[in-house]
Amino acid sequence: MEHKVTDAEFYRIFAIITIIIVALSIFIAILSNVFAGYSTSADDNYKAELQELTHQRTEPIGKINLASNPVIKQEIQIAKVEKMSLSGEEAYNSVCMSCHTSGAAGAPMIGNSSQWTDRMAKGKETLYSNAINGIGIMPAKGGVATLSDDEVKAAVDYILSKN
Numbered sequence: 749m750e751h752k753v754t755d756a757e758f759y760r761i762f763a764i765i766t767i768i769i770v771a772l773s774i775f776i777a778i779l780s781n782v783f784a785g786y787s788t789s790a791d792d793n794y795k796a797e798l799q800e801l802t803h804q805r806t807e808p809i810g811k812i813n814l815a816s817n818p819v820i821k822q823e824i825q826i827a828k829v830e831k832m833s834l835s836g837e838e839a840y841n842s843v844c845m846s847c848h849t850s851g852a853a854g855a856p857m858i859g860n861s862s863q864w865t866d867r868m869a870k871g872k873e874t875l876y877s878n879a880i881n882g883i884g885i886m887p888a889k890g891g892v893a894t895l896s897d898d899e900v901k902a903a904v905d906y907i908l909s910k911n
């Protein structure tokens with residue numbers, strides 16, 4: 749006996765097939781999305797890796813520190829040079845020695861106490877100010893204006909310590 753497909757059965761089957769087709773197309777869409785990222789060329793798949801390796805091998809080993817290069821400007825450090833204060837001995841050796849070791853121009857010689865007794869009697873402060881401001885032939889600060897007052901005083905102390 750032949751089975752007759754009723755309308756209700758037809759619609760049920762039709763609905764099931766429609767759902768299967770829709771589900772299948774969604775599945776295919778997802779799959780194609782996943783595989784779209786892959787290339788058929790093996791090189792392309794490792795492109796990022798290859799680029800990274802090439803970058804590593806060709807990396808520069810150093811940088812030239814050019815002041816004109818704005819990229820590395822911040823790496824340039826400018827040392828702040830503070831003026832170092834000379835010690836009494838240093839000031840003496842660089843400035844006062846020329847006259848006070850030889851006695852040039854009638855300068856009282858270092859270590860020759862007899863030439864200093866009268867001067868010492870004037871008091872240290874007078875000697876300081878005369879050395880700073882100059883006295884007789886001796887120019888102010890021995891002619892070197894860049895010496896600070898303290899450096900000159902230290903040099904006087906150094907001279908007196910040698911007598």
Ligand code: HEC
Nearest residue numbers: 844847853854855867875878879883884886889890903904
């Ligand atoms: C160009 C040579 C010359 C130089 C450089 C020189 N002196 Fe003299 N100095 C003299 C002479 C000359 C006198 C003696 C001046 C006088 O009594 O008329 C003298 C005197 C002095 C006196 C004695 C001042 C006094 O009141 O009797 C002191 C202290 C002195 N010098 C310190 C120094 C010191 C410190 C320096 C270095 C910073 C220095 N001198 C550099 C030539 C020099």
